[in-house]
Amino acid sequence: MRSMIRIAGAAALAVASMASPLLAQVKHPREIKTPALRQVRVPQPKRVQLDNGMVFLLMEDHELPIIRGTARIRGGGRDVGAAKAGLTGILGSSWRTGGTESRTGDQLDEFLESRAAIVETGASDDSTSVSLNVLKADFDTIFPIFLDLLRNPAFRQEKIDLAKTQANTGISRRNDEPGAIATREAIKLGFGPDSPYARQPEYATIASITRDDLLALHKRFVHPNNIILGMVGDFDAAQMEQKLRTAFGSWARGPQAPPPVATVNPSKAGIYYVGREDVNQSSIQLVHGGTMRNNPDYPAIQVLNDILNTDRLFAKIRTEQGLAYMVGGGVGSDWDHPGLFRVQVGTKSGTTMQAIESVRTELAALHSAPFTAEEVLRARESILNAHIFTMDSRAKVLTQMVNLEFYGYPADWYQRYPSLIDKVTPADVARVAKQYVTPDKVALLVVGKEKDFDKPLSGLGTVTPIDVTIPELNAAPSAKPAAPAANSAEGLALLKKVQDFVGGKAKIDAVQSVRTVASATRKTPQGPMDVEIESLTQYPERYRAVVKMPMGEMTMVVTPDASFMSLPGMGVRDLPASQRDNFRADAKSEILTVLKYPERYTFAVSGTEKNARVLEITADAETVRWHVDPASGRVLRKISRGRGPMAQGDQITEYTEWKSFGGIQFPTAASVTSNGEQVGSTQVKSVEVNAAVDNKQFERPAA
Amino acid sequence: MRVRSRLAQAAGLLMLVASTMQAQDLASFEKKTTVRKLANGLTVIIMERPEAPVFSYATVVNSGSSQEVAGITGLAHMFEHMAFKGNDVIGTKDWKSEQAAMAKIEEAYAAYDRERHREVGRDDANVAQLEKAWRDSIAAADKFVVTDEFTKVAERNGAVGLNAFTAHDITAYFFSLPSNRLELWAYLESERYRQPFLREFYKERDVVMEERRMRVESSPFGRLLEQFISAAFIAHPYGLRGIGHMSDLQSFSATDAKEFFKVHYVPSNMVIALVGDVKTSEAMPLIEKYFGRLPKAPAPPALRTVEPQQKSERTVILRESAQPMYMEGYHRPASTDPDDAIYSVMEMLMSSGRTSRLYKSLVRDKKIAVQASGFNGFPGEKYPNLFTFLIVPTAGNTATAMSEPLRAEIDRLKNEDVPADELASVKTRVKAGLLRQLDSNAGLALQLAQYQTLHGDWRELFREVDDIDKVTAADVRRVANATFVDSNRTVGMIERQAPAAQGAKGDSK
Structure with missing residues (x-):
């Protein structure tokens, strides 16, 4: 016979659990109170500049026993001529794999990986980099390797050859995915095919790269006055400063890296087409010139982009019409050169023209329909309330500060940003929409299978086919x-x-x-x-x-x-x-x-x-x-x-x-x-x- | 300097690494983590990390595309899309009317769907009429929709990383918010699971079809993956891609979705993890208040089907105009198997870094690949899955040419003991790898929820590192010999096919 007490207890529990949904009335979301956000002082890195021009940005972070650092060096892909397109890519990998005078790349691999230490090199349009990521206890062992690699890369030929093989394989694969073709060709249309920001490595340019080219590039750019070294981790800033002064203080200045390259000759507006037989979906891009981050209109443009994506493109083309999974874009603002306005959408072949019409309608509406106070308020709030996430870790703050330093922006640029967003009005948004989104300048690119389209592309105007055939390398004379x-x-x-x-x-x-x-x-x-x-x-x-x-x-x-x-x-x-x-x-x-x-x-x-x-x-x-x-x-x-x-x-x-x-x-x-x-x-x-x-x-x- | 043996050096390093990690070991994490199972079966994990005034969460449902059957493949993934549609207050102008309109959609669809799939005696004119009626019913319900309101509410409150994913094993929902939005989060997230809100279901079906076209049908690699898993698994749902068959995507209904939701979206089948600037003493009661409302229900029945042992080597070849690609898969047990740590070690040995076997042999020395790796848990880990090799050949090499060099490396694992320093290097990197993951709220939230779901205990995230530490060379040989057997192998490749010769004029000249 069960204990009466236990039954009573169980019954009481049952009553209580039944009662709780009734008791726990939840509020309407509008009534949920939002207390003030806990104010935190955003930690700032310590900035040190040596006499030779080198800049250190040092951020302490004691949560984990790890130290990370990146030397960002001015000078990148955009500073290399077209004949050697791809040179910085080869540099980026063979710098590390080619080792130093004292250690081959393979020896570095064994030494570093057995300690779970990471020292890597990289390259981009505007800079190259050498980075390290080590357990705190290993810093003094690994830092000399980082230094040696930064200053004395050996660029061993076998690793250059390996990098070239990989680059050539990348070239051979660049037409495999239609989305990749669309992005690449859209960027070419937006910047112009001769622009350093649109340039592609080709078999011929890769073949022409020599070890001397790599050494020359290193010699040209790697000088203390071109370098910002950002470090974050479990160290004492004052002690780290001493270590770095000792390591870099006696390094002599060198030639300054060139100033940013402006974009060159964007393509004409028009309709462009790349035919693909093996797809049932079109990759569509609309592109023209953009602007720069230091444009005073930048905050209003960010509000515009938010509205363009959330309220117009995503809402109308994906949610309401179900035409696309991928749709979005906006006015791009690069740091030190004009970016691109770019919108992309992917839709099945049979709704290609319908999707294009929809996008065009939305872009035209940016000019014709007024922006509501509600839209602008929502966009501003979204940007403002998410702003905390630009500084929610010390590593992130350090990265921001390195960028500001590299591009010559004021150190308080991120701090000033919220108050600028807060001032943006519907009239501002309307003005920047008219100025920075110009439908008659748009180059429209479609990668797809036209015979399956709902209507022929030529209905929009003269179509210029783009030949994406990868130019072959002429047989080397010695081969035959x-x-x-x-x-x-x-x-x-x-x-x-x-x-x-x-x-x-x-x-x-x-x-x-x-x-x-x-x-x-x-x-x-x-x-x-x-x-x-x-x-x-x-x-x-x-x-x-x-x-x-x-x-x-x-x-x-x-x-x-x-x-x-x-x-x-x-x-x-x-x-x-x-x-x-x-x-x-x-x-x-x-x-x-x-x-x-x-x-x-x-x-x-x-x-x-x-x-x-x-x-x-x-x-x-x-x-x-x-x-x-x-x-x-x-x-x-x-x-x-x-x-x-x-x-x-x-x-x-x-x-x-x-x-x-x-x-x-x-x-x-x-x-x-x-x-x-x-x-x-x-x-x-x-x-x-x-x-x-x-x-x-x-x-x-x-x- | 005293010369030490490499072994002693490695051992010394291990100790050094171990000591520096003491501050971030399991004990210190246990201090800031609380686990509670609510009365309705929901498991909640809260980890305090007050670095910045933000928090991240992840909700992991212990059901994914493996829980689908023929006719509803792709349905699990639909909830990822439905999770952003709101509830009876957000996303609608008038829930009562909308609900009635949505019921009419289901009636109209059932009639249309039944008629269009009729195999004998189908009346096309009738089908067209029924389709129109269905589309009209959708248009009528659309009138009540407030587009994308859920996303807008979340974003204007500072949400970032608003996303979800559907895997074979689980479905996960996550984003991050400023920490003063905790109660709003509790409301929004709990409302997602209180009952299914399936507005704009059929439009999202179209969106998912576009996703399938993008990921699978218009992508050479996507096509390869689909063929590869279908060859490797003849019984278990791991043989199907989560995006679903196109014919099922074109057919399943919101009613089907409701049934799936009722079975799988129950608190006993879910884990929620919160990491960041939250005080457990304040957060837990709030979570109990909002999530305690979810009705208790039994956990869904376990999947019955077990993939039978593979007894034949299987190969799929796609002849495409794309560049070649090579894959091999070998069946292995689920990640809860005691040998799991040994498989992790094999993965590291084969693919981690430039000292890995495949990099050294195929990429560096033979120069026949630009990328070569072996990895566990494909396409999932909850059930017996595949140890998979993926090789991207260098230009001018065929996919077939990858097989012999790969087998040579596999044979080394089977026939030679892993040298001690190589094993030590792997173990050092595994420990450091765990350490490197611990500095992200969002990453931690997802990890904790996943480990709690798939292993029954979030601590497994730390314990598996200890298990890996114990793996011996003999272990690796034993498991390699058991796994890498011809009859256990599935091969998938893309070979480049030369299409027609160029030139419009006749080649008779």
């Missing part, structure tokens, strides 16, 4: 035997044999134009694609092709004066430079062109392969090889360099059938392989020699 400077007798003899096979030099010279109709199959990521090609060549150098594809008809024209194409639903536009150059290079090695104008090439025979004589045909430092049947003079196959964004190594065109038209032999069946895989085949259905040519076919139609 030097191209012959003059014809060899053997080469000329083999050339004549081919000419005779085709029909003889006289007949060949009489050919003015050729029209062919062919059907072809090409391998694409989506599977094989069947096309019909009608091509017209007017010698020496005018080409026109009409390609019928499943999704529509494409026309391409390349002449010495112009190169353009028209795609289904996209109107006429210039051929991207790389495509035009690739086409011309391919055209140059076309059989009849070579046979008609041999004076433009040099010919040599390099041996025999598979019972065929190999005729090397060189022009413009590029060599194409024909495998020629020595008995008949028939060209069996052509080996040429694969071109275009997906090219991998050599391409072999096998000519499996030749037929005669108008006394001239033409290859009528061909199969193309690349890297051992068949990528295409062609079957010619008709050939017309010297058909009448209408000049209009090579002229660009009115847009």
Whole structure:
């Protein structure tokens, strides 16, 4: 039998727990009182400046037995010319991995990691850095390494090579993710492709970087008068100051780092497009010039940005329409050079135009619709009440102070900020919206698959396609035997044999134009694609092709004066430079062109392969090889360099059938392989020699 | 200077490290931490850290995408989006009317959904009509919505880091506030779990579809991950990505969500951790007042399905125009297994820093990779999961070429004892790594709540460092030999495929 007391107790408890929800009436959120925020004195670092110009900012923090420091050195990527784009990236990694005179990078790795000590180097647009993060007890052991690395990097060649391999891999991967393409290309549009803030390393620029370049950069920038050393952690500031004076006091001044680089020539407003086949979502960016942080309008601009994001872009495009997961942006303010206004949105292909219209509507509304007092108040409160988080740790405060010091801003800039925000009015916000958001200056970029769009992009205006093909590195001269400077007798003899096979030099010279109709199959990521090609060549150098594809008809024209194409639903536009150059290079090695104008090439025979004589045909430092049947003079196959964004190594065109038209032999069946895989085949259905040519076919139609 | 053996040096370092860490050891943390289980089963952890007048919190629900079944994949993640929609007071102009309108949406949707999924005898005209009726019912309910009010209320009160994540194992909600907003926080956070508020559910479904397109469908790496886990797990929900199948995203309803919420969003299934400028004596009663209102309910039933032992090596290959990528996964036990510390040591040995095995061999010496690492807890840790290797080849190398050098390093773990100094270095870094995590309110709040949820005790955050300290070379060999077995392996890779030859003109010339 259960104890009555226990039952009574349980009952009492039950009653109490049932009662508590009723008793604990919660207030309406409006009625919840907010007591005053506990005032804290924000700790400030101790600032020391040596006679040689070096600045220390020292912040004590005794919570954990760790000491962290970063030497921030003026001079960065923006101070390196375009020819060496990527140099500071190589510097940033090989500075550490290349070790010092006394320790290789590998030795440093073992020494540091066994102590859980971290000494690293880095680089950005405007600075390079050497940092350390150590347990307090290890400081005196590790600090000399930090010093040594700062002042005496060895830049060992094997680590430079390693850094280059990694940089090149990064380049090869830079088009894998559509979002990354969109951001990168938007920044190029906003700053201009030649701006140091938009520059990309390329295979050629990475290849040109030498150890001397790294040493020269180090010598140019690493001087005490260019360095701010910020330290935070479990130390006594006075003692640390002494240690640092001892370490750096006798270091002589050097040349001052250059002043900030201004941005250069932003792109024109317009519509830009990067096509991608393997996406079902578009990455959209709108960009134009921004401003600087020391602009007195900066506080009003921050309020504007808050409203633009919270009340307009996020609310209307994501929450209310469900069109996007990623949407946002605003007027960017960089520290020492103008930033960018940039808005981005990602939406499925089928709502691309709808999302663009929505963003444009919201940007226009920034000018046309007034800002309400409520909106402005909410934005101000959000910024003000979150301001504590800019200084809620000593490490954070130190970082702020280093930035202010580096960019030459007043030391109380963060302290002044709240009162400036507090003064921003709806009229201020309206004014800065008009001044700093200018829709007619916007460059709109879309990375996506246009054939799946809800409406064609051209509905917004002329579309400029952007070719993001990664420029290839031309083969190093040492990789292949030097191209012959003059014809060899053997080469000329083999050339004549081919000419005779085709029909003889006289007949060949009489050919003015050729029209062919062919059907072809090409391998694409989506599977094989069947096309019909009608091509017209007017010698020496005018080409026109009409390609019928499943999704529509494409026309391409390349002449010495112009190169353009028209795609289904996209109107006429210039051929991207790389495509035009690739086409011309391919055209140059076309059989009849070579046979008609041999004076433009040099010919040599390099041996025999598979019972065929190999005729090397060189022009413009590029060599194409024909495998020629020595008995008949028939060209069996052509080996040429694969071109275009997906090219991998050599391409072999096998000519499996030749037929005669108008006394001239033409290859009528061909199969193309690349890297051992068949990528295409062609079957010619008709050939017309010297058909009448209408000049209009090579002229660009009115847009 | 006296020459000491490397071993003695390492031992000396260990002692030095251990002594400097005394001030930040478990005992000192226990002094400032209070754990309370409320009557309704909710676990609350408060850690005082009055550095600055701010605090962070994390709410961890012990349910994630592993709790989904076919038809509702992606549903757990929806709550991440719903958590910002407000309640009966915030986010609505008139809750009573809105609630009625939302009930009408569910009726209309059920009719539409039933008809459109009809396999035989579907009437498309009827489907179109029902769809319109459903969309109209949404428009009617939208009239009562005050857009994004929850987020605005939080932000104007100084909230930063307002976010959430859904994992296979858990769902976590977190942000930080100035410390004078404690009561407001208690109100906002407790209201999220008092009952489900699912306004704008179908619009957020569209947003989640965009998220799926971004993370998975339009991303080569995203596609690889999805294929990889589906090959590695044939039974357990770890085989599905948390974002859900597109067909389920297009189909599940707010009614489905309500059912899921009722089962999983119960206080006995939740842990809340607060770290920062809070006084436990003031905060705990406040939390009891607000969170005590959450109705008591039994914890959800445990997941039944156990992944059977993998008996075949499996490979998935994506042929893409993207650059190559290589992955290998080997099944390992849940993180609560006694061998967990040994797996952590293997992870450090293989991937931590430039002295790691994979860096030295594949990145530095062979130069065939720019990144090579092995890591635990993929795609989750609560259930048996994968020890996974991820290698990013250097330009010009195929994914396949990564396999032999990787296996060579794996074989070393199996066949050679880890040298003492290497083991010591790992242990030193693990201890320092813990130390380096302790200076962030937000980081601590999430860690405490996660450890309490997944291990039953927040102290495990410290204790696992001690467990790692005890791992021996023999342990590593034993576990390596048990784990890295051919039949236990799943391989996933992206190989670059050359698309069509370029040029519009025929290549017959």
